[in-house]
Amino acid sequence: MNIEEIKKKVVDSQIWRSMFRGGVWHNTPRDRAQHIIGNVWLHLHPAKLRKRAVDWTYTWGLGGLSFGLFFVLTVSGILLMFYYRPTVDLAYQDIKDLQFVVTTGQFWRNFHRWAAQLMVLIVIFHMIRVFLTGSYKSPREFNWVVGVILLLLTLLLSFSGYLLPWDQIAIWAITVGSNMASSTPVLGAEGPFTIMNLKNDARFMLLGGTYVGEAALLRFYVLHCIAFPFFAGVFMIVHFWRIRKDGFSAAPMDLKDKNEDKVDVWPNLVVREYMMAILVTAGLIALSIWVQAPLEEIADLNVTPNPAKAPWYFLGLQELLVYFDPWIAGVLLPNIIVVGLMAIPYVDDNPAGVGFYSIKERPFANTFFIFGCVVWFVLIAIGTYFRGPNWGWYWPWEDWLLHKPPPLPTWSIPNLIGLLLMGAYFGGGIVVPRIIKSEIPFKKALWGGLGAITLAAVAFKFVGSGLIEKWSGFPMEWGQVIWIIFSLGLYYILGILVPQKYIRTIAWPRYAISMVFLLMTIGVFLKIGLRLGFNVKYIFSLNQFGFNI
Amino acid sequence: MDEINPSQPVNPTPPAQPIPAVPAPIPTPLAQPIKRRDFLWTAWGAFAAFLGASAGAMGKFMLPNVLYEQSQIFKAGKPEDFPLGVSTKLTKDHRVWMVRTEKTLYAFWARCTHLGCTPNWFDAENRFKCPCHGSNFSIQGDVIAGPAPKPLNRCAIALLPTGEILVDKSILETRPGFREKKQFQIELA
Numbered sequence: 001m002n003i004e005e006i007k008k009k010v011v012d013s014q015i016w017r018s019m020f021r022g023g024v025w026h027n028t029p030r031d032r033a034q035h036i037i038g039n040v041w042l043h044l045h046p047a048k049l050r051k052r053a054v055d056w057t058y059t060w061g062l063g064g065l066s067f068g069l070f071f072v073l074t075v076s077g078i079l080l081m082f083y084y085r086p087t088v089d090l091a092y093q094d095i096k097d098l099q100f101v102v103t104t105g106q107f108w109r110n111f112h113r114w115a116a117q118l119m120v121l122i123v124i125f126h127m128i129r130v131f132l133t134g135s136y137k138s139p140r141e142f143n144w145v146v147g148v149i150l151l152l153l154t155l156l157l158s159f160s161g162y163l164l165p166w167d168q169i170a171i172w173a174i175t176v177g178s179n180m181a182s183s184t185p186v187l188g189a190e191g192p193f194t195i196m197n198l199k200n201d202a203r204f205m206l207l208g209g210t211y212v213g214e215a216a217l218l219r220f221y222v223l224h225c226i227a228f229p230f231f232a233g234v235f236m237i238v239h240f241w242r243i244r245k246d247g248f249s250a251a252p253m254d255l256k257d258k259n260e261d262k263v264d265v266w267p268n269l270v271v272r273e274y275m276m277a278i279l280v281t282a283g284l285i286a287l288s289i290w291v292q293a294p295l296e297e298i299a300d301l302n303v304t305p306n307p308a309k310a311p312w313y314f315l316g317l318q319e320l321l322v323y324f325d326p327w328i329a330g331v332l333l334p335n336i337i338v339v340g341l342m343a344i345p346y347v348d349d350n351p352a353g354v355g356f357y358s359i360k361e362r363p364f365a366n367t368f369f370i371f372g373c374v375v376w377f378v379l380i381a382i383g384t385y386f387r388g389p390n391w392g393w394y395w396p397w398e399d400w401l402l403h404k405p406p407p408l409p410t411w412s413i414p415n416l417i418g419l420l421l422m423g424a425y426f427g428g429g430i431v432v433p434r435i436i437k438s439e440i441p442f443k444k445a446l447w448g449g450l451g452a453i454t455l456a457a458v459a460f461k462f463v464g465s466g467l468i469e470k471w472s473g474f475p476m477e478w479g480q481v482i483w484i485i486f487s488l489g490l491y492y493i494l495g496i497l498v499p500q501k502y503i504r505t506i507a508w509p510r511y512a513i514s515m516v517f518l519l520m521t522i523g524v525f526l527k528i529g530l531r532l533g534f535n536v537k538y539i540f541s542l543n544q545f546g547f548n549i
Numbered sequence: 550m551d552e553i554n555p556s557q558p559v560n561p562t563p564p565a566q567p568i569p570a571v572p573a574p575i576p577t578p579l580a581q582p583i584k585r586r587d588f589l590w591t592a593w594g595a596f597a598a599f600l601g602a603s604a605g606a607m608g609k610f611m612l613p614n615v616l617y618e619q620s621q622i623f624k625a626g627k628p629e630d631f632p633l634g635v636s637t638k639l640t641k642d643h644r645v646w647m648v649r650t651e652k653t654l655y656a657f658w659a660r661c662t663h664l665g666c667t668p669n670w671f672d673a674e675n676r677f678k679c680p681c682h683g684s685n686f687s688i689q690g691d692v693i694a695g696p697a698p699k700p701l702n703r704c705a706i707a708l709l710p711t712g713e714i715l716v717d718k719s720i721l722e723t724r725p726g727f728r729e730k731k732q733f734q735i736e737l738a
Contacts, residue, residue, distance in 0.1 A: 391683035
């Protein structure tokens with residue numbers, strides 16, 4: 001018997017036929033459709049898609065990659081679980097065993113670590129892609145919300161896994177992270193208006209103790225290996241089901257070409273998916289062979305490494321913690337970001353720009369979103385590359401042994417003035433763009449406004465510096481004048497001119513919500529400027545309640 | 550129009566039952582018929598209450614009643630063991646700094662009031678610096694720089710009849726004026 005005959009015998013056998021239905025493959029359109037519909041794994045796809053929807057440069061395969069990474073993380077995670085025991089005495093030792101004793105143990109640990117970091121990155125890119133192509137618009141609003149929940153679960157999975165190696169960076173990242181729970185208003189022992197103590201507040205519930213110890217390690221292990229993957233699975237099912245029902249990465253119908261060709265998903269899309277999966281897996285394998293996952297000394301609660309840096313995707317948050325009290329930076333802002341992301345599809349009622357990248361059809365939405373992403377990644381870059389011992393500012397080329405002078409003392413703006421400033425900031429930003437009903441010449445207003453701001457700032461240098469010196473003890477310098485020009489300019493352009501031009505006519509509730517989120521985003525940036533440029537600690541402060549802004 | 554308006558919802562519950570012509574022999578309050586709608590409201594309400602209570606019970610389940618943690622109270626040696634200035638020799642075992650001034654001795658919990666990292670003492674600069682977000686504290690525990698919202702915590706401290714120091718980390722005080730009370734510092738003769 002030759003190979004062909006054996007193949008025929010196998011394929012025609014009852015066993016094979018019972019496993020793979022469908023009969024002899026003729027490569028007809030019917031066969032190709034049947035291949036998708038008749039397969040439990042592939043029938044998540046439709047049988048045919050518009051040609052534009054399968055372009056590489058449309059989706060970049062990011063959603064599929066996110067799931068692919070979740071899958072390989074599950075596999076490598078299960079492998080690691082065979083050797084890992086989540087107790088304070090054994091955990092670190094087991095990681096060492098994986099690295100030095102277990103065959104390919106080091107490889108699987110590296111693979112799990114790098115795949116996890118890549119997944120965070122890919123999920124974020126997926127979100128950015130979906131935003132920029134307007135793919136969250138009706139009827140797909142709710143699937144965007146599910147996507148935000150999945151992003152959150154991805155971050156939680158990564159965060160909970162961070163503790164398990166039980167080395168110094170693990171325990172300190174989780175200590176800082178869980179202490180943020182403690183600064184929750186009312187429910188955290190150290191938050192504003194608290195009604196709790198250290199032994200019943202939100203952090204205690206998370207850790208099962210008053211510090212990151214045995215109970216916390218076990219809890220994070222269970223959350224990481226069972227609870228979070230379970231919830232991620234549940235929401236992924238909803239996410240995928242709705243993607244399928246809403247026509248996949250739907251490129252909506254082209255009104256100019258209503259008879260636009262559709263292509264068979266098999267092989268056009270499925271092959272692309274396989275290609276992406278293979279490329280990324282190969283890259284990950286190479287990375288895991290050449291780059292070792294870091295492991296520091298064993299955890300020690302009494303010695304904090306200097307500097308103690310969170311994983312890179314939380315370094316933006318950690319950098320924010322320098323400028324705001326923990327209840328704002330660690331609780332309020334993350335919640336606002338999540339709620340704000342979820343609100344996007346319900347606030348943005350501009351029907352244009354679905355299915356392609358366009359700044360022209362969605363000028364306000366895309367400008368705002370890109371600005372937010374840039375701020376976020378700038379903060380991450382600062383935390384990663386510009387922070388050294390004692391969280392001092394070190395340029396990337398500077399040696400960390402270099403001695404830095406201690407930071408200047410901070411001062412707070414008097415409450416009344418701070419309140420007026422914030423009122424003017426939010427009130428002006430919300431009211432002004434709306435009450436100017438007519439179109440104003442954008443370029444003229446831009447340069448005129450910036451000129452006026454510059455003049456005012458320079459004038460303030462000569463008139464107001466006495467006031468600043470009285471409060472802060474320091475005279476005003478030219479660097480600070482530049483800070484003022486930059487901050488006010490940003491507020492003027494992004495907070496007033498752009499919304500005036502593009503969204504002044506939308507309905508009141510939508511307008512107000514958009515503006516509040518926009519002004520808060522810019523406001524975070526301005527508060528950073530106040531701290532770095534002027535050493536301002538608080539704009540408004542009720543110290544006895546722990547309520548400081 | 551004579552037609553029945555189809556958009557008019559049909560009331561699923563008939564109007565109150567007409568009282569039967571034959572009077573009931575002994576009318577009791579229990580004999581009042583319960584409406585189907587009321588019954589369903591009660592049932593769903595009970596179910597919701599059950600779910601709420603279960604969630605609460607699960608929440609309480611997550612709060613352990615017994616902690617297997619290090620004791621918060623420990624003996625710290627004698628006052629003579631600590632020279633003038635900040636001593637970091639108890640940091641490793643108890644996470645406490647002992648500070649001795651000319652006339653007093655007090656103990657800091659070595660935990661930054663910002664997000665709980667352990668600051669380091671710098672003798673030359675005469676200040677504590679936190680490695681996590683750069684908070685600086687004076688030797689009195691007051692915030693000099695950085696994001697910390699409150700001064701360092703001082704622990705309750707007492708001199709035992711044996712001459713030893715007893716430190717209790719479960720009783721803490723940050724406020725000036727209160728932290729100088731007898732409970733939080735030992736007056737040295």
